[in-house]
Amino acid sequence: MEVVNEHWPRAELDAVQRLRVLAAMIAGAAVTERVIAAPFEEVWGLLTDLEGTFGEIQPDMRHLHVAQRSGDRLVAHVRSRYGMRARFDGVLRPGSCWLQSRFLLVGMAAAGAPGGGTLVALTGGVRVPGRPALVPIGVRREARRSLDRLERLLT
Amino acid sequence: MVDDGAVLLVEAAQRGDVLAMNDLLDLLAPYVGRICGPIALDSGQDATQEALVAVFRALRTLREPGALYGWVRAIAVREAVRIARRESRSAPAELADLPAPGDPQLATDIEDVLARLSPEHRAVLVLRDVEGMDERSAAALLDLPAGTVKSRLHRARDSFRKAWKS
Known part of the structure; x- marks a missing residue:
């Protein structure tokens, strides 16, 4: 059976599809997607320069400091523009980044778009404690603004 | 069989821990891809995504994490057949x-x-x-x-x- 299994076709998800799957479990989460007219490396580099351009794309996460990194896991300390401090735990891989604190969730993914450019998907918002849910207020608007800022950085 | 680690991941995901969800997806995506790939063929990637969306959407309500793989398998097979039927243009x-x-x-x-x-x-x-x-x-x-x-x-x-x- 092993020999047979080796030859059977297998399907794999890209990073954007993975983000859609994870968001499906989170009540109130919205996935906002846009094709950005730039190469993946350039787009992903801006999104995941966590101590730099990331804070310009996600202004609430300004002043982020990566305190610890182990494999694809990281711990970051964030001071928001309103002065609140939070510890974020995350996983960062090529094309995929999730960061969560007690109160906030940030999810980003990117993959090459079939017609050229890079498909970027964002989700996140204010977490509801104790269950997989976000407060469903303004999540799409914030994501759209983040994508606008990302595009401005690329021009 | 589902090991204790997978049960803990399900329980943490049900409490809203997205890093646990991510680890659970690492565990389940290859399994679902092996089921959906040979059934849905060219639509295997779509079927895998749809099956996993259905799995994760319903995971909040899974009462017996020990039955995880059987439950996932049933969803994956049904989604793969549904999508393969939808996509097939010619009679087999x-x-x-x-x-x-x-x-x-x-x-x-x-x-x-x-x-x-x-x-x-x-x-x-x-x-x-x-x-x-x-x-x-x-x-x-x-x-x-x-x-x-x-x-x-x-x-x-x-x-x-x-x-x-x-």
């Missing part, structure tokens, strides 16, 4: 049209052989030969009478076994 060929045993194409072009079967035939083969299920369980999962599964399996698997052994 009869099993008699399969390449004869010894045909050298079989060794290199299994996808082509699978493409000649209906989605339900492919599902039966996956459940039996990849998942090691018995006919009664396969029938129940596919909502088919056990006799239908048995005859489908007998014909389909026989052709495959002869072909791959040659």
Whole structure:
């Protein structure tokens, strides 16, 4: 059976599809997607320069400091523009980044778009404690603004 | 069997821990991809995504994490058959049209052989030969009478076994 299994076709998800799957479990989460007219490396580099351009794309996460990194896991300390401090735990891989604190969730993914450019998907918002849910207020608007800022950085 | 680690991941994901969800997806995505790939073929990636979306959407309500893989398998097979049916434009060929045993194409072009079967035939083969299920369980999962599964399996698997052994 092993020999047979080796030859059977297998399907794999890209990073954007993975983000859609994870968001499906989170009540109130919205996935906002846009094709950005730039190469993946350039787009992903801006999104995941966590101590730099990331804070310009996600202004609430300004002043982020990566305190610890182990494999694809990281711990970051964030001071928001309103002065609140939070510890974020995350996983960062090529094309995929999730960061969560007690109160906030940030999810980003990117993959090459079939017609050229890079498909970027964002989700996140204010977490509801104790269950997989976000407060469903303004999540799409914030994501759209983040994508606008990302595009401005690329021009 | 589901180990304690997977049960803990399910429970943490149900509490809203997205890093646990991510780890659970690492665990389940290859498993679902192995089921959806051979059933949905060209739509395998879509089927895998749809199946996992259905799994994760319903995971909040899973009461018995110990039954995780059986539960995921049932969702994956149903989604793969549904999407393969939706995408298929031509009627499946009869099993008699399969390449004869010894045909050298079989060794290199299994996808082509699978493409000649209906989605339900492919599902039966996956459940039996990849998942090691018995006919009664396969029938129940596919909502088919056990006799239908048995005859489908007998014909389909026989052709495959002869072909791959040659």
